[in-house]
Amino acid sequence: MVKIFVITYSTYNHINQVAESIVEGLQKADVEVGRYQVAETLSEEILTKMHAAPKPDLPIIKAQDLVEADGFLFGFPTRYGTTPAQVKAFFDSTGQLWQKQALAGKPVGFFFSTASQHGGQEVTVFTTLPILAHHGMIYVPFGYANAHLFDNSEVIGGSPWGAGTIAGGDGSRQPSEKELAIARDQGENFAKVAIKLAAN
Template identity: 70%
Template sequence: MVAKIFVITYSTYGHINKVAESIVKGLEKTGAEAHRFQVAETLSDEVLAKMHAPPKADIPVITPDQLPEADGYLFGIPTRYGTAPAQFKAFLDSTGGLWSKQALAGKPAGFFFSTGSQHGGQESTVLTTLPFLAHHGMLYVPLGYPHPNLFTNEEVVGGSAWGSGTVANSDGTRMPSQKELELAEFHGEKFAAIATKLSQIVANDKV
């Protein structure tokens, strides 16, 4: 059975979307069915223009009713003061109908992220989003430390045991590095392997 994985992101300046491309490569290496989505923007065009934000990527905007179609989820979240931005929180808050039905219970989820600095909240962004998974009864799949790029001290590398990631600099000028993209691809591959095993167990239980 092929697992269907939704890669759901919010990206103002493109850093998360760049990491997501490598995440998808990793997912597809395993044969998993990867689908890209972004959450809805809550800022006006006027505000985004003042922020010098580029046009949104040509990625479908997800609605909560689509979530049960997937076998697993990788959420790409930029950090705002050590937690998820309002746009992502608004999407998570809109899943109450799914919660009442426990429609997402037992499904695996992981995270990747971006920050403006090495200590800008990559881990706390995941930590403060875990209650969403807990209330839905979802299964958090951390990255752990299986890849050598998590141990390098030769250069700045985003990511940790909590998931893959990138460091954008406070002005957003730094795009994901080769090591960060390698880690993201590995992350996608590792997550897909786990999600596929879980989806097979669920399928067997239904037989």
């Protein structure tokens, strides 16, 4: 069975909520799902001052774990249009895998959160693509495979680059049902691509 890892970093739990819907979509396509989180680099003191949410009870991903999966969906908030330092630190730890090209040909997708509608959801993925290029991994965009991406009647996170949520400047806005529906469809669509690639 094709194995997909859903790997997240979340400060205020918005990404973990979206990840649950991503997993639901993956399971609809009958793939094995591994759920991991990226290690925190901030101290408890700083996290407390930030009013960060408690971390979920998930294993911490290690670089070597990646070789076990057939594909990956990474979820994280944007930091000025790029990945958080915690996610960058994880990618920086994959040097030995890069040397061996151990991840070449594996599909990758992204989902994300931002404080505002124009907070960099698309550019966050765009600035991460060089990492995939160096590893020889295959980026799988979502496209407009969910009608909610055409809905301009309300605030809806997500784009053809991947599912997303708008958290609000103070983190008070929670993922909407439309955003979670987009995430479920992304999970299912990604699984179908991963299954096709694994069959070759």
